[in-house]
Amino acid sequence: MKLRELALIESELERVRAEFENDSLVRSKQISFDDFYRMDSIREWNLDRNHSSKTRPSSLSFRYCCYFLVLILILAYLGRSIDFYSYRRRSQSNCLVPLPNYLQNAFVPAQDCRFCSEITEIKRERSISSEEFSKKYAYTKVPVIITDAQVNWTAQQIFNFDFFKNLYLNGDKNEKDGGSPLGGKNCQFFPYKTEFHSLKQAFRMDPHRANYSIETEPWYFGWSNCDHRIANKLRRHYGRPYFLPNDSESIRTDWIFMGTPNNGAHMHIDHVGRPSWQAQIHGTKRWFLEPPLECYADCSDLTVDVNEGEIIVLDTNVWYHKTLIVGDKISLTIGAEYD
Incomplete structure (x- = not known):
């Protein structure tokens, strides 16, 4: 159950990373993806992927990867030439960037x-x-x-x-x-x-x-x-x-x-x-x-x-x-x- 959820999150991160690199702001070098990838928490996540399948991510790296995903989603969508208001009229959803079901509880306040x-x-x-x-x-x-x-x-x-x-x-x-x-x-x-x-x-x-x-x-x-x-x-x-x-x-x-x-x-x-x-x-x-x-x-x-x-x-x-x-x-x- 847990490993499957983590695999889905990792897959979503990779998908967003690829989408981000193709964004117009990134291609024009106004925003660099490497700036984000050099974050300590993201490097920890990348290292965790090389561990055994039974290895659980550290609390800090997992938490910041969630924040990182939100940041990437926001920047990727802001980088496009989307008329926000016309988009709202076309969409049936109240959310500009809907989260996948398996991520909806990933951003609740962290516990001690x-x-x-x-x-x-x-x-x-x-x-x-x-x-x-x-x-x-x-x-x-x-x-x-x-x-x-x-x-x-x-x-x-x-x-x-x-x-x-x-x-x-x-x-x-x-x-x-x-x-x-x-x-x-x-x-x-x-x-x-x-x-x-x-x-x-x-x-x-x-x-x-x-x-x-x-x-x-x-x-x-x-x-x-x-x-x-x-x-x-x-x-x-x-x-x-x-x-x-x-x-x-x-x-x-x-x-x-x-x-x-x-x-x-x-x-x-x-x-x-x-x-x-x-x-x-x-x-x-x-x-x-x-x-x-x-x-x-x-x-x-x-x-x-x-x-x-x-x-x-x-x-x-x-x-x-x-x-x-x-x-x-x-x-x-x-x-x-x-x-």
């Missing part, structure tokens, strides 16, 4: 890799005080699993596909109290690899498929709850995790994910601005965590199974993550960010 350099596994804690949790995990970007955090919750006895189906579809039929819980500008729906285009469509899948058997088509989807009436009903069955710092609060929006075994979310990073917790109500979900790009040389990849009744806490704005439902049960999780 000391936060993950000594982490080799995700620890499990129980009966942890909010003071200890705050000191060790709450805002340190260190992931953790709390094994006893769902004590006294009734969610395991109540939450399942049919519960949410009735909760949302029945609410959709009754709009007199302020609108459908399936709509709203703040709602988000994640179909992943399914054919569903909306939460309503997902809840209307064939009951045989929804209840899962080996011969039925698999599914996995998630959504954010944006209806306060639904939120109030959900909170009857789960509460604020006991370990959260006393002065913090869970954000009002619930995030719910459910699906069948051997499915899950692809590798990605979030942009929600806060750390989060996710409670494993049913089933088992395997998490794969990768450090930020600039920390590949210093930090390890992490893998952990979150079992029924446990809660995982992590900063998904920092850790790249993907999930896989393991075992033979449907997975159902609910969670939120906290400040």
Whole structure:
């Protein structure tokens, strides 16, 4: 995964380099490509290419290569005789120079890799005080699993596909109290690899498929709850995790994910601005965590199974993550960010 991404970045750098050298400003010697290529960070990147395929680029060289790529793209496009405003009229995009998908997260603020350099596994804690949790995990970007955090919750006895189906579809039929819980500008729906285009469509899948058997088509989807009436009903069955710092609060929006075994979310990073917790109500979900790009040389990849009744806490704005439902049960999780 990582080597493939790095190879794509290297290929993009070479392509831009060739394009830059053919630019009119470079050919007229107003700008010299060699001036950029003599940068220490670029020389380090060039040397890194001669190392073993298992060698990871240094944090500094990778970071500055990203900056270098942006600079080259800007100069290359500015060097052309393009009428910016007419270009905007011709283009359907808001971006003059769109980034490839695999580079979109390469320019987030760099992390201090000391936060993950000594982490080799995700620890499990129980009966942890909010003071200890705050000191060790709450805002340190260190992931953790709390094994006893769902004590006294009734969610395991109540939450399942049919519960949410009735909760949302029945609410959709009754709009007199302020609108459908399936709509709203703040709602988000994640179909992943399914054919569903909306939460309503997902809840209307064939009951045989929804209840899962080996011969039925698999599914996995998630959504954010944006209806306060639904939120109030959900909170009857789960509460604020006991370990959260006393002065913090869970954000009002619930995030719910459910699906069948051997499915899950692809590798990605979030942009929600806060750390989060996710409670494993049913089933088992395997998490794969990768450090930020600039920390590949210093930090390890992490893998952990979150079992029924446990809660995982992590900063998904920092850790790249993907999930896989393991075992033979449907997975159902609910969670939120906290400040």
